[in-house]
Amino acid sequence: MRRIAMTALPLILMACSAENATGQNAAAPVDKPFATATIADFDSPWAMTFLPDGRALVTEKAGEMLLFDPKNGTKIPIAGIPTVDSAGQGGLMDVVLSPGFAQDKMVYFSFSESRDGGKGVALAKGGFAQASDGTTSLTDVQVIFRASPYVEGNGHYSGRIAFSPDGKYLFFTNGERQKFDPAQDPKSTLGKVLRLNPDGTPAAGNPLAAKGFHPAIWSYGHRNLLGIAFDADGRLWEQEMGPKGGDEVNLIKPGLNYGYPTVSNGSHYDGRDIPDHKPGDGFEAPKVSWNPVISPGGLLYYSGDMFPAWKGSLFIGGLSSKALVRVKLDGENAAKGDQWDMGARIRDVDQGPDGALWVLEDGGDGSQGRLLKLTPKR
Ligand SMILES: [Ca+2]
Numbered sequence: 001m002r003r004i005a006m007t008a009l010p011l012i013l014m015a016c017s018a019e020n021a022t023g024q025n026a027a028a029p030v031d032k033p034f035a036t037a038t039i040a041d042f043d044s045p046w047a048m049t050f051l052p053d054g055r056a057l058v059t060e061k062a063g064e065m066l067l068f069d070p071k072n073g074t075k076i077p078i079a080g081i082p083t084v085d086s087a088g089q090g091g092l093m094d095v096v097l098s099p100g101f102a103q104d105k106m107v108y109f110s111f112s113e114s115r116d117g118g119k120g121v122a123l124a125k126g127g128f129a130q131a132s133d134g135t136t137s138l139t140d141v142q143v144i145f146r147a148s149p150y151v152e153g154n155g156h157y158s159g160r161i162a163f164s165p166d167g168k169y170l171f172f173t174n175g176e177r178q179k180f181d182p183a184q185d186p187k188s189t190l191g192k193v194l195r196l197n198p199d200g201t202p203a204a205g206n207p208l209a210a211k212g213f214h215p216a217i218w219s220y221g222h223r224n225l226l227g228i229a230f231d232a233d234g235r236l237w238e239q240e241m242g243p244k245g246g247d248e249v250n251l252i253k254p255g256l257n258y259g260y261p262t263v264s265n266g267s268h269y270d271g272r273d274i275p276d277h278k279p280g281d282g283f284e285a286p287k288v289s290w291n292p293v294i295s296p297g298g299l300l301y302y303s304g305d306m307f308p309a310w311k312g313s314l315f316i317g318g319l320s321s322k323a324l325v326r327v328k329l330d331g332e333n334a335a336k337g338d339q340w341d342m343g344a345r346i347r348d349v350d351q352g353p354d355g356a357l358w359v360l361e362d363g364g365d366g367s368q369g370r371l372l373k374l375t376p377k378r
């Protein structure tokens with residue numbers, strides 16, 4: 001037994017140094033340039049968004065939305081959320097405020113549901129209301145868009161939401177539900193970035209409608225899109241989980257085909273190759289890709305002043321990589337920046353009113369689902 005152990009050791013060391021030598025999975029122990037404070041514990045949180053008064057809405061996978069006050073730790077359950085199917089990767093997902101929230105109090109959120117014909121991701125809105133006794137609800141909740149078609153299975157719903165900087169359009173991501181081909185199917189919204197009006201109807205002038213595509217489609221050929229964010233110049237950035245290898249950050253432009261499942265810098269989990277993105281293949285290549293994967297769970301474009309060196313960077317929460325990942329942007333180009341080991345699956349990253357970074361752990365695989373606040377190290 002001892003001989004076997006002695007023989008195995010150099011192989012393990014070699015494997016480790018080989019991985020580090022690529023520099024791609026560099027969660028090596030580095031001094032983090034931020035201080036980390038644990039603010040609260042949640043049960044598998046999925047997304048958060050700050051209200052103008054500094055409180056926040058936090059979604060939990062099983063279907064609860066909470067009004068959270070970072071000042072005193074108070075959590076108030078919000079009534080009015082529809083029934084959620086939270087099996088597998090499903091759950092109550094993203095939450096964002098209407099661009100006119102100060103006046104219209106409207107909250108947009110996404111969730112997976114089970115209906116006749118299968119399961120899918122839905123987009124809903126409701127009015128934020130808090131009574132004088134503190135009771136909080138979303139009122140007149142309406143589902144304003146459903147992915148199509150609904151199918152069997154519990155994976156790759158996606159469901160991220162972002163408003164365009166002018167507030168006129170709502171971008172919504174639909175994953176390919178682990179069914180591959182729908183990402184290239186012009187009639188399906190699966191594996192697509194969609195552009196909608198704030199009432200959930202397809203926006204007029206979407207780039208592929210005249211070619212017979214579903215009128216909501218903005219771009220296609222995507223896999224599991226767990227982050228979209230606009231930068232300060234109005235460019236739309238998206239991240240998606242690739243298959244075995246091939247996680248991507250893409251610059252989203254109208255009407256383009258991002259390749260999945262025809263091309264990917266990764267390969268299928270069963271070992272079959274997928275041709276990599278190549279110049280001239282007719283597909284839009286990612287600006288950054290990862291192999292081994294980081295498993296991107298959420299995306300933030302950082303516009304704050306608290307970390308001046310990172311203003312204009314993307315931040316990604318890494319699930320399997322248990323990392324916070326920074327991607328540097330330069331116009332239409334992007335490049336890998338930092339990757340900090342966080343010791344837990346990271347689901348989402350948000351920016352506080354003061355420019356602090358707020359990080360939600362996923363709550364799976366041994367982590368607690370904590371809310372962390374990152375501030376510059378003194
Ligand atoms: Ca791609």
Ligand SMILES: [Ca+2]
Nearest residue numbers: 265266274276
């Ligand atoms: Ca490949």
